[in-house]
Structures are given as structure tokens and as C-alpha cells.
Amino acid sequence: DAGVIQSPRHEVTEMGQEVTLRCKPISGHNSLFWYRQTMMRGLELLIYFNNNVPIDDSGMPEDRFSAKMPNASFSTLKIQPSEPRDSAVYFCASSPGTSESGELFFGEGSRLTVL
Amino acid sequence: GENVEQHPSTLSVQEGDSAVIKCTYSDSASNYFPWYKQELGKGPQLIIDIRSNVGEKKDQRIAVTLNKTAKHFSLHITETQPEDSAVYFCAARETSYDKVIFGPGTSLSVIP
Numbered sequence: 001d002a003g004v005i006q007s008p009r010h011e012v013t014e015m016g017q018e019v020t021l022r023c024k025p026i027s028g029h030n031s032l033f034w035y036r037q038t039m040m041r042g043l044e045l046l047i048y049f050n051n052n053v054p055i056d057d058s059g060m061p062e063d064r065f066s067a068k069m070p071n072a073s074f075s076t077l078k079i080q081p082s083e084p085r086d087s088a089v090y091f092c093a094s095s096p097g098t099s100e101s102g103e104l105f106f107g108e109g110s111r112l113t114v115l
Numbered sequence: 116g117e118n119v120e121q122h123p124s125t126l127s128v129q130e131g132d133s134a135v136i137k138c139t140y141s142d143s144a145s146n147y148f149p150w151y152k153q154e155l156g157k158g159p160q161l162i163i164d165i166r167s168n169v170g171e172k173k174d175q176r177i178a179v180t181l182n183k184t185a186k187h188f189s190l191h192i193t194e195t196q197p198e199d200s201a202v203y204f205c206a207a208r209e210t211s212y213d214k215v216i217f218g219p220g221t222s223l224s225v226i227p
Contacts, residue, residue: 106158
């Protein structure tokens with residue numbers, strides 16, 4: 001299995017531009033998570049989906065952030081417009097979504113720099 | 116919601132010594148406590164986990180203990196090696212679906 005695949009690995013953009021981060025979860029996994037990692041705030045849960053349905057988006061910083069999961073094999077996290085304080089590493093993780101297995105499988109992350 | 120605290124934030128040990136990282140959680144209903152290791156430039160990876168019906172679990176050089184009454188859990192690494200150098204995160208899972216909340220992390224350095 002290729003694991004969780006994220007793209008792009010690195011993105012440099014200017015303030016005000018739209019940013020779209022993409023994630024392909026592990027096939028068969030029912031839960032998908034978006035985390036943001038910064039030195040100051042650590043690993044923050046932004047939103048998570050179960051069976052493609054958003055369950056909890058209380059971690060999404062503000063209306064500039066949105067996430068979708070149109071099918072079981074694809075999710076996007078969009079920032080519009082981007083700001084310098086959005087600079088961080090964004091991780092996508094998937095999980096089998098059962099009570100027996102709580103392991104999260106993380107992608108390699110997308111490093112975003114907003115100038 | 117759940118809040119996870121972790122100490123120390125940085126830890127430096129000599130190769131062969133033991134390392135201990137401690138965490139506390141706030142939600143007494145949490146029932147699953149994983150530990151993740153993150154190497155530079157990579158995503159976190161699960162190294163060991165423990166469920167609320169168990170007090171201790173071992174896997175070779177690593178062990179985790181859980182005190183549900185005090186809401187404490189700890190990671191113990193024995194006979195540390197340079198390749199153990201990484202950032203370690205504790206976490207707790209809330210009872211609703213699979214929401215996992217992470218502690219702030221501990222940067223472990225093992226000095227050869």
C-alpha cells in the first residue's frame with residue numbers, strides 16, 4: 001500500500017492567493033483527518049470526516065478555510081484568501097475508523113509558505 | 116473538549132540511558148492513548164498505544180503506563196539509541212468517533 005498521499009509537498013504563495021491541498025487516504029479507511037502543525041501550536045486538528053461526512057470542523061480557524069471529501073479516495077483543504085499566518089505544515093491522516101483500531105496513518109505533509 | 120499536556124518539552128539523554136515522557140489528559144471518558152514518533156520532514160508514526168482497560172504495555176524497548184484515576188500516562192524508552200532521537204507526541208482519543216487530540220510534543224535527543 002502506498003500510504004496516505006498528499007500534494008503538493010511544498011507550496012510557496014503570496015498573500016491573498018488561493019491554496020488547495022490534496023489528500024488521498026489509504027484505501028478502505030473510513031476516517032480522514034486534517035491537522036496543522038506549527039512550532040507555536042503543535043498539531044492542531046482542523047477537521048475530520050467519517051464515511052466522507054464532516055463530523056467536526058470546530059478546529060477550522062476561520063471562514064477562509066474549507067475542506068471537502070467528495071468521495072472515499074480524495075479530500076481537499078482550501079484556504080482563500082491565504083495569509084502569512086497560515087504558513088505551516090498541513091498533514092492529512094486516515095484511519096480504519098473502527099473502535100478496535102485507533103491508529104492514524106499520516107501522510108508526509110504539505111509545507112505551506114505564504115509570503 | 117479534551118486537553119492533553121506533555122512534559123518535558125525537550126529531553127536530552129546519553130545513549131544507553133532511559134527516557135521518560137509524561138502526559139496528562141482532561142476528559143475522563145477518553146479510552147485510547149497512543150504515542151507517535153515524528154522524524155524530521157515526516158509525518159508522525161504510531162509506536163505504541165494503550166487502552167483504558169490496561170495499566171501497562173511493553174514492546175521491546177518501549178513501554179507505556181496508564182493511571183486512569185490520576186489521568187496520567189507515560190512513555191518509557193530503555194537503552195536509548197541515536198535513532199530514537201525524534202519528536203514524540205502523546206495523544207488521547209475522545210469517545211466520539213475517532214477524534215484524536217495531541218499533546219504539544221517532546222523533542223528527544225540521544226547523545227552518542
